[in-house]
Structures are given as structure tokens and as C-alpha cells.
Amino acid sequence: MDAFTTHTGRAVPLRRSNVDTDQIIPAVWLKQVSRTGFENGLFSAWREDPAFVLNNPVYEGASILVSGPDFGTGSSREHAVWALQQYGFRVVISARFGDIFRNNSTKMGLLPVVLPDDVVERIQAAVEADPAAELTVDLVERQVRLGDLVSEFEIDDYTRWRLMEGLDDIGLTLRHADDIAKYENGRQQWLPTTV
Amino acid sequence: MGRTLAEKVWEKHVVRRAEGEPDVLYIDLHLIHEVTSPQAFDGLRLSGRTVRRPDLTIATEDHNVPTVLGPIADLVSRTQVETLRKNTAEFGIRLHPMGDAGQGVVHIIGPQFGLTQPGMTVVCGDSHTSTHGAFGALAFGIGTSEVEHVLATQTLPAYRPKTMAIEVAGELPVGVTAKDLILAIIAQIGTGGGQGYIVEYRGEAVRKLSMEGRMTVCNMSIEAGARAGMIAPDETTFEYLRGRPHAPTGTAWDEAVEYWKSLRTDDDAEFDKVVHIDASTLTPFVTWGTNPGQGAPIGSAVPSPEDFTDPVQRSAAERALEYMGLAAGTPLRDVEVDTVFVGSCTNGRIEDLRAAADILRGRTVVTRTLIVPGSMQVKKAAEEEGLHEVFKAAGAEWREAGCSMCLGMNPDTLQPGERSASTSNRNFEGRQGKGGRTHLVSPQVAAATAVTGRLTAPADL
Incomplete structure (x- = not known):
């Protein structure tokens, strides 16, 4: 994945809660066997409504999505992360994320930023008032900055390091192949196999 | 500890x-x-x-x-x-x-x-x-x-x-x-x-x-x-x-x-959070909205957004009622459905099919009714018990195993505006087909609903 240190860009306010992954990318898009081509599936049902925020030309080219709480709930489909990235998003800000979505995001280098409800609301209001306003999401300092607004966010050190280095999780785990083999030798004998 | x-x-x-x-x-x-x-x-x-x-x-x-x-x-x-x-x-x-x-x-x-x-x-x-x-x-x-x-x-x-x-x-x-x-x-x-x-x-x-x-x-x-x-x-x-x-x-x-x-929580173990619920007060439950938390007892009415003090919940309810085509105050038992789906990883096992069959035995469905066993083995067991004959006699469709209408990836979908009572797990917008409206229910409520065409508990029949 691409490394993430700091990102500055314009933001789209998505004033909805419980944006489940079925909305982010409806199931009909999940039949593909490749990892690309999901940008057109992003919010595809909602985008049919001309009034939907992503159809507003003032937000064209924005790279930060600022959503209501409980973003990415529901299905484990990583396609939701791929669709957001391929559409051009680098960051999603919300007061709460679905656990699996948040995990999937950090595997792919899409940064999920948790901020308090009132801060999310202030950012949404600010970019509604001035869609050209630029937001900086700084993973190094763990800060979101927009004009006078400076808000700290939490992310564990390990995930932050991995994102900043753009490291492949599998490669990191395989460095401990000996530990895995040792563990396997000690597993209970009755545990089932599929063969 | x-x-x-x-x-x-x-x-x-x-x-x-x-x-x-x-x-x-x-x-x-x-x-x-x-x-x-x-x-x-x-x-x-x-x-x-x-x-x-x-x-x-x-x-x-x-x-x-x-x-x-x-x-x-x-x-x-x-x-x-x-x-x-x-x-x-x-x-x-x-x-x-x-x-x-x-x-x-x-x-x-x-x-x-x-x-x-x-x-x-x-x-x-x-x-x-x-x-x-x-x-x-x-x-x-x-x-x-x-x-x-x-x-x-x-x-x-x-x-x-x-x-x-x-x-x-x-x-x-x-x-x-x-x-x-x-x-x-x-x-x-x-x-x-x-x-x-x-x-x-x-x-x-x-x-x-x-x-x-x-x-x-x-x-x-x-x-x-x-x-x-x-x-x-x-x-x-x-x-x-x-x-x-x-x-x-x-x-x-x-x-x-x-x-x-040995796999049980020790008596002196502590949980980070404890939630209490009294089972004896529960009744059949159905969802009215577009997330699984938007549910209510079947005997109640579609809530009004004003019932919610939290502004986020209130606007979610407003949006859900609009998508679902429901008016606040409508008794849930008056909500008419077009399709009933019994199946999925939530309720597609043999006991679920038996429960649905017990209600459909000797009755006729008035909605499109899909009965989809969760596995070929469940299908076989159901057929050995003759459940498939009960479903077919009632006018329901008896299908092969799969996820089916739970997520509408196969041809089993709702049309825009269609309303289902579904034993699956998600009532998200468009989950069962674009524009489809989903009410999550138990197999028993699904079967009773198929008989009347309105959200119905077995006891209502």
C-alpha cells in the first residue's frame, strides 16, 4: 500500500449516520474478481439522486469524506475501501466506524479518523460554507487542521507506523514464521481439519 | 482475577x-x-x-x-x-x-x-x-x-x-x-x-x-x-x-x-461493560427502518422522528420512514408486504423451516414467498420430513440452498418499492434489491405474514 504521512485536500460533508457498506458499494458491484474498477460503484444508488452531495460540482476532486457517526457498519466487504480510494478519497472522518471497515481501511492505506461528534459537525459546517477550504490530516502529529480548528485524533502507534511506512502486514507476520510453526506443534490433537 | x-x-x-x-x-x-x-x-x-x-x-x-x-x-x-x-x-x-x-x-x-x-x-x-x-x-x-x-x-x-x-x-x-x-x-x-x-x-x-x-x-x-x-x-x-x-x-x-x-467465564471475572435485558417482557419483534437497530414490538406503531431526542437518531428515523414509505403512527400490523423470504445464515436452518412449516400447514400464502434452505443438507432434511410439500401446498416457492434474497446478489431480489418480511439480518437501503424495503422478522412472523399479507404474529392467525 501507499505510505500515508500527511494529506491536505478539500472535503465533502456527508450528513448521514449509519452509512453501511451496502450503501458505500451495493452488492451488485461485488461480482468482480479484480481489485480495480469500483469507483463507479461508490454510493451508486445515492448518486442517482441529483441532490446527493457527491453530485454537487463544488465538491469535485475532494479527497476527504466527513461523515455522520457509524460509518462503514455492516458487511465486511473490503470493496467499500477500494471504491472510496479509487474514487479519490484518502481519508474518512467520522465519530464512529464499523470495526471491520476500519480494519480494512488501515490494511489498504485509507485513513479512518475518529473525531468527536461536535468537531465532525464543525468541519461539515465549515466545508459547506466554503467548499474550497482545505483540510490537513496529519498522521505524524495525529492532528486534523482546518483554519483555526486543530483537533487531535487517536490511533495506536503500531497502525500509525505501518501506515506511515506503507508496510505489508503479511510480510511483517511472516518474519515470525518460527513462532507460528512452534505454536502449530503445540495445538490440541483433536482439533479438526477439513480434509 | x-x-x-x-x-x-x-x-x-x-x-x-x-x-x-x-x-x-x-x-x-x-x-x-x-x-x-x-x-x-x-x-x-x-x-x-x-x-x-x-x-x-x-x-x-x-x-x-x-x-x-x-x-x-x-x-x-x-x-x-x-x-x-x-x-x-x-x-x-x-x-x-x-x-x-x-x-x-x-x-x-x-x-x-x-x-x-x-x-x-x-x-x-x-x-x-x-x-x-x-x-x-x-x-x-x-x-x-x-x-x-x-x-x-x-x-x-x-x-x-x-x-x-x-x-x-x-x-x-x-x-x-x-x-x-x-x-x-x-x-x-x-x-x-x-x-x-x-x-x-x-x-x-x-x-x-x-x-x-x-x-x-x-x-x-x-x-x-x-x-x-x-x-x-x-x-x-x-x-x-x-x-x-x-x-x-x-x-x-x-x-x-x-x-x-473449562470454557466459561470465571465467577470473579469482570466485563468491561454489562447490559441487562429481561426476556420475559419480550414479544415478536419487527424492524420498521433501514438499520437493524430500528425495530419495535409487532404490537406497536411506526415511531415518529419526534420520539427520538438524539438529533442523529431523529434524522435517521426521518430518512428511514421516507425510504420505507411509512407514516409515523401506523400500527405495524397494518403494514402490507409483497414478498416473504425465509432463509439466510440467520434463519435458514432446519428448526427455522419447521417453524415456518408449522404455521403454513393447511394455509395459503397471499404474497410471493421464497423458502430457501441454508444448505443442501438442510434441504434434504426438510424434504425427508415433508416440509417442502407443506410449503408447496401453501403456494410458497421451495428453492435450492444459498444466500439468496438476504443480499440480492443472485436473481432473487425485490423490485423498487417492493416490501418484504425477511428472516435475514439486514434491512439496509437496497439490501434485497435497489429500492426494496425490508422488515426483519422471525421465521414464525414471516410465515404468518405470508398468510395475511400484513406483518402478523402467529398468535394473530
């Missing part, structure tokens, strides 16, 4: 622990299906890696397979299924393809084979993997990157979530099911209530549930935001497992049972 069930299972699977890093957790069983695996296998090939433990991996075709006999008409779906066949053949993974006697919804076949056992770690690229927690396993859904990680290493790096106890006191009244219980729990704690937690369902009402009922409850843990839900194993669990194809036998069985009996 004692440990919770979740902590015991977690600790047993730690391969490596280091300060400032997530634990590396061993995975005992990896379930695979056609939708979330193709990109993971591609990833393996790209980096020249292989599958570490094909013997701890099993695959089935479920999400986009048609539920009528014949080949897959949709070329894109067919390619996806063929890709799974190619990948499992290349990496030596056991596959139960369409038409095979072992095929079925991934979370139905694992327990059915006896592959899901107490104390195991189970993962799958599907959020309803929480189902397997009914056996006292630690089971959770993962994304495609993690599927690739498990294929390559048979482990996952993870931080241990916090623990939550959901204490269900009292007994479920007659006619109130495991589905009603979990819908009521989600309505109480909300779709985000379980985020960051492993839930353990406890208490008298939970102990009295059958294994299938326990699976229904654990299945929907994710709808409350919890990646995993667990129930401590007991005699009900052991009886369910005994004699299944992959269950231990002989002295290994005795050894296993002895270990399984």
Missing part, C-alpha cells in the same frame, strides 16, 4: 505477543466463499506466496448462486464462481460447489460438518462469521486483505477487543424466538453499541436456546456493531456436536469435552 470466556479463547491462540504491537493470533478454521476471496488469491500469486494450511480451510459457493436449478445465467457471477473453483483447485482447498450435497451458506455448513467447535478461532470474509460464536468459538468477519493474510500465515495480527456481557434474565414467553431476542437487543444497544467489543450472551433465556437459536443470536452480533458474539458451551453444545463428521471421537472426544467444560 478470573477471566472471561473471550479472554480464555484469545489467550489460547496467541502465537506472539510483543509490547506495542498487536497480538499474532492463530486461526483454527478459515471459511472461504466466492465473493471476498478472488482478490486474496490474486495477492498470493502476485507475491509468490502459498496457502499455509489448506487443511484448515474450506470453501463453498453461496453468495451469488441461483436458487433454481441450472447454470448461472449471469456471466459475471459465473466467472466469480469459476474463479473460486480454479483457486481452490490450485491451492488444494476443499470446495463444496453448487449441486454438491455439502454445499450451502458458509455459516451453516461449518457447524453442520462439526468443523466449528468450542474454543476455536474461526474467520471468514463475511461479517456474519459471528454465528460460530454460538459454540463458544471466537469467530469474526474479516476483509479481503485479512483473508489473504490468513491464507498466507494462518494467523491475524489483532488487538483484543473489550468484553461485554449481555445478561438475558428470565424466560422467553411462548411464541417469542431467538430472532426476536436479538432484534430487541440491537434495538436496545444500537448499531454502534457493540463496536470494539466481543459480546458474551449469558443468562437463563440464552441457556435454554437450542444450538440453532444460539446461532441466530450470535449471527446478528455484527448488527449491534460487535465483531464477535459468544455463548459458553454446555451440554446442548456437546450434544449437537456428538457424531458430526469432524467432531472428535473416542478418547479424543472425552479429552475435548473436558477442555470445553
Whole structure:
């Protein structure tokens, strides 16, 4: 994945809660066997409504999505992360994320930023008032900055390091192949196999 | 201090622990299906890696397979299924393809084979993997990157979530099911209530549930935001497992049972959070909105957005009523539906089909009614009991096994504006087909609704 240190860009306010992954990318898009081509599936049902925020030309080219709480709930489909990235998003800000979505995001280098409800609301209001306003999401300092607004966010050190280095999780785990083999030798004998 | 069930299972699977890093957790069983695996296998090939433990991996075709006999008409779906066949053949993974006697919804076949056992770690690229927690396993859904990680290493790096106890006191009244219980729990704690937690369902009402009922409850843990839900194993669990194809036998069985009996939360263990619910006050429960937390007893009315003090919940309710085409104050029993779906990993097992058949026996449906067994084995069992004749005589459609209308990836979908009563797990906008409107219900309420064409409890008939 691409490394993430700091990102500055314009933001789209998505004033909805419980944006489940079925909305982010409806199931009909999940039949593909490749990892690309999901940008057109992003919010595809909602985008049919001309009034939907992503159809507003003032937000064209924005790279930060600022959503209501409980973003990415529901299905484990990583396609939701791929669709957001391929559409051009680098960051999603919300007061709460679905656990699996948040995990999937950090595997792919899409940064999920948790901020308090009132801060999310202030950012949404600010970019509604001035869609050209630029937001900086700084993973190094763990800060979101927009004009006078400076808000700290939490992310564990390990995930932050991995994102900043753009490291492949599998490669990191395989460095401990000996530990895995040792563990396997000690597993209970009755545990089932599929063969 | 004692440990919770979740902590015991977690600790047993730690391969490596280091300060400032997530634990590396061993995975005992990896379930695979056609939708979330193709990109993971591609990833393996790209980096020249292989599958570490094909013997701890099993695959089935479920999400986009048609539920009528014949080949897959949709070329894109067919390619996806063929890709799974190619990948499992290349990496030596056991596959139960369409038409095979072992095929079925991934979370139905694992327990059915006896592959899901107490104390195991189970993962799958599907959020309803929480189902397997009914056996006292630690089971959770993962994304495609993690599927690739498990294929390559048979482990996952993870931080241990916090623990939550959901204490269900009292007994479920007659006619109130495991589905009603979990819908009521989600309505109480909300779709985000379980985020960051492993839930353990406890208490008298939970102990009295059958294994299938326990699976229904654990299945929907994710709808409350919890990646995993667990129930401590007991005699009900052991009886369910005994004699299944992959269950231990002989002295290994005795050894296993002895270990399984230790898999319970110690009396002096502490949960990070405790939620109480009184089972004896529950009634059949249905959803009225577009997330699984928007539910109410069937005897109540569609709520008004003004009933919610929280502004986020209020605007979500407003939007949900608009999408669902419902007016506040309408009695839920007056809501008319076009389609009834009985099936899915939530309610597609034999007890669910028996419950639906008991209500449909000698009656006629007035809606399009799809009965989709969760696996070919469930289908066979139902046919041996003659349930399929009951369904057909009532005018319902008796289908092949698959996920079907739960997520509308195959041809079983709602048309825009159509309304369903569905035994599945998600009432999200467009979940069962673009513009479709979903009410989540138990198999009993689904069957009674098919008879009247309005949301109906069996007792109303």
C-alpha cells in the first residue's frame, strides 16, 4: 500500500449516520474478481439522486469524506475501501466506524479518523460554507487542521507506523514464521481439519 | 482475577505477543466463499506466496448462486464462481460447489460438518462469521486483505477487543424466538453499541436456546456493531456436536469435552461493560427502518422522528420512514408486504423451516414467498420430513440452498418499492434489491405474514 504521512485536500460533508457498506458499494458491484474498477460503484444508488452531495460540482476532486457517526457498519466487504480510494478519497472522518471497515481501511492505506461528534459537525459546517477550504490530516502529529480548528485524533502507534511506512502486514507476520510453526506443534490433537 | 470466556479463547491462540504491537493470533478454521476471496488469491500469486494450511480451510459457493436449478445465467457471477473453483483447485482447498450435497451458506455448513467447535478461532470474509460464536468459538468477519493474510500465515495480527456481557434474565414467553431476542437487543444497544467489543450472551433465556437459536443470536452480533458474539458451551453444545463428521471421537472426544467444560467465564471475572435485558417482557419483534437497530414490538406503531431526542437518531428515523414509505403512527400490523423470504445464515436452518412449516400447514400464502434452505443438507432434511410439500401446498416457492434474497446478489431480489418480511439480518437501503424495503422478522412472523399479507404474529392467525 501507499505510505500515508500527511494529506491536505478539500472535503465533502456527508450528513448521514449509519452509512453501511451496502450503501458505500451495493452488492451488485461485488461480482468482480479484480481489485480495480469500483469507483463507479461508490454510493451508486445515492448518486442517482441529483441532490446527493457527491453530485454537487463544488465538491469535485475532494479527497476527504466527513461523515455522520457509524460509518462503514455492516458487511465486511473490503470493496467499500477500494471504491472510496479509487474514487479519490484518502481519508474518512467520522465519530464512529464499523470495526471491520476500519480494519480494512488501515490494511489498504485509507485513513479512518475518529473525531468527536461536535468537531465532525464543525468541519461539515465549515466545508459547506466554503467548499474550497482545505483540510490537513496529519498522521505524524495525529492532528486534523482546518483554519483555526486543530483537533487531535487517536490511533495506536503500531497502525500509525505501518501506515506511515506503507508496510505489508503479511510480510511483517511472516518474519515470525518460527513462532507460528512452534505454536502449530503445540495445538490440541483433536482439533479438526477439513480434509 | 478470573477471566472471561473471550479472554480464555484469545489467550489460547496467541502465537506472539510483543509490547506495542498487536497480538499474532492463530486461526483454527478459515471459511472461504466466492465473493471476498478472488482478490486474496490474486495477492498470493502476485507475491509468490502459498496457502499455509489448506487443511484448515474450506470453501463453498453461496453468495451469488441461483436458487433454481441450472447454470448461472449471469456471466459475471459465473466467472466469480469459476474463479473460486480454479483457486481452490490450485491451492488444494476443499470446495463444496453448487449441486454438491455439502454445499450451502458458509455459516451453516461449518457447524453442520462439526468443523466449528468450542474454543476455536474461526474467520471468514463475511461479517456474519459471528454465528460460530454460538459454540463458544471466537469467530469474526474479516476483509479481503485479512483473508489473504490468513491464507498466507494462518494467523491475524489483532488487538483484543473489550468484553461485554449481555445478561438475558428470565424466560422467553411462548411464541417469542431467538430472532426476536436479538432484534430487541440491537434495538436496545444500537448499531454502534457493540463496536470494539466481543459480546458474551449469558443468562437463563440464552441457556435454554437450542444450538440453532444460539446461532441466530450470535449471527446478528455484527448488527449491534460487535465483531464477535459468544455463548459458553454446555451440554446442548456437546450434544449437537456428538457424531458430526469432524467432531472428535473416542478418547479424543472425552479429552475435548473436558477442555470445553473449562470454557466459561470465571465467577470473579469482570466485563468491561454489562447490559441487562429481561426476556420475559419480550414479544415478536419487527424492524420498521433501514438499520437493524430500528425495530419495535409487532404490537406497536411506526415511531415518529419526534420520539427520538438524539438529533442523529431523529434524522435517521426521518430518512428511514421516507425510504420505507411509512407514516409515523401506523400500527405495524397494518403494514402490507409483497414478498416473504425465509432463509439466510440467520434463519435458514432446519428448526427455522419447521417453524415456518408449522404455521403454513393447511394455509395459503397471499404474497410471493421464497423458502430457501441454508444448505443442501438442510434441504434434504426438510424434504425427508415433508416440509417442502407443506410449503408447496401453501403456494410458497421451495428453492435450492444459498444466500439468496438476504443480499440480492443472485436473481432473487425485490423490485423498487417492493416490501418484504425477511428472516435475514439486514434491512439496509437496497439490501434485497435497489429500492426494496425490508422488515426483519422471525421465521414464525414471516410465515404468518405470508398468510395475511400484513406483518402478523402467529398468535394473530
